[in-house]
């Protein structure tokens with residue numbers, strides 16, 4: 001049944017009415033009720049999965065822990081009927097802080113009978129170091145489930161597993177392919193997973209990313225791009241007292257460069273470049289042979305980073321000391337996610353679905369500062385990419401009191417399952 005001709009407000013009202021009075025209601029109410037009941041049934045098992053995931057320490061550099069959690073996730077997805085595998089990165093994008101070995105991914109594909117291609121993404125690595133878990137194990141207190149990494153992003157992994165479980169119990173197979181990708185290096189800017197996420201993203205009709213839904217559970221259509229600039233100057237050392245004229249002072253050149261590279265921000269379009277770290281010299285009495293500086297960059301549009309890099313490269317050609325060597329390197333640590341017509345329309349349908357539960361759903365179009373893997377998924381695709389499908393919670397990266405709201409489990413399971421179902425059956429406007 002196509003819902004296309006029905007105006008959205010009327011549709012929302014109709015669906016909401018169905019949920020309230022499903023006994024004598026038209027056809028549409030039955031599946032909605034079934035999804036809601038199954039979501040309620042999955043709540044307990046989902047908490048069990050969360051406990052299992054939190055109980056494995058999986059910091060981005062913890063090779064052993066990551067292998068252990070990846071095996072658990074792969075096995076769970078395989079049990080649900082997916083073709084599940086642990087996938088090593090095809091290529092690694094080496095950044096300044098990329099460790100020699102990055103975490104693998106878990107990839108699973110569920111084949112359906114339809115045509116739509118939908119991908120669900122989350123990450124299994126955390127910012128925490130091994131040994132911290134014993135002081136902050138999984139525990140439930142009232143409406144909150146606490147634990148290290150529970151909000152960022154183990155809840156996302158658990159939600160995806162149980163969304164798939166819910167659809168399986170419903171015997172729903174109207175999608176073409178349902179792809180799950182869980183990466184193991186998100187917290188170090190996804191050096192290994194980014195290429196795979198972008199490639200798989202380009203093959204989809206929609207990508208749902210399960211980072212936490214924040215405190216109010218809003219969906220996010222835009223996230224900030226994060227970049228880094230590295231400036232390095234090579235000069236020539238010499239005795240500062242006896243023969244300074246024989247040296248090339250790298251610190252002088254660096255200072256000149258920083259002054260001519262300091263006004264590249266365009267706050268009105270969300271582009272920011274700020275030099276934050278520098279280093280030069282070794283001894284007071286030696287003309288410094290080397291000087292370096294780093295800048296933090298933010299952007300809301302992919303093209304702004306490209307333009308910024310071009311400007312940096314061009315400006316450093318203008319030197320104070322012709323004998324110095326100046327190099328600038330720009331790293332896109334994470335591209336920005338930009339709202340599109342496709343993501344707006346899909347998120348609007350999410351609000352309709354949430355209304356069936358009598359809940360409001362905020363949709364944010366302005367980036368709030370954080371960057372996520374959703375942006376890699378969106379880099380080369382026309383698909384709708386939406387961030388923030390995860391549970392409501394708090395305390396990511398805070399290493400104390402990280403929690404998720406248990407009350408958000410049922411609505412979130414319902415939302416993700418219904419979005420997959422409606423998209424598969426072309427029930428979007």
Ligand SMILES: [Zn+2]
Pocket residue numbers: 123152153186211
């Ligand atoms: Zn995260």
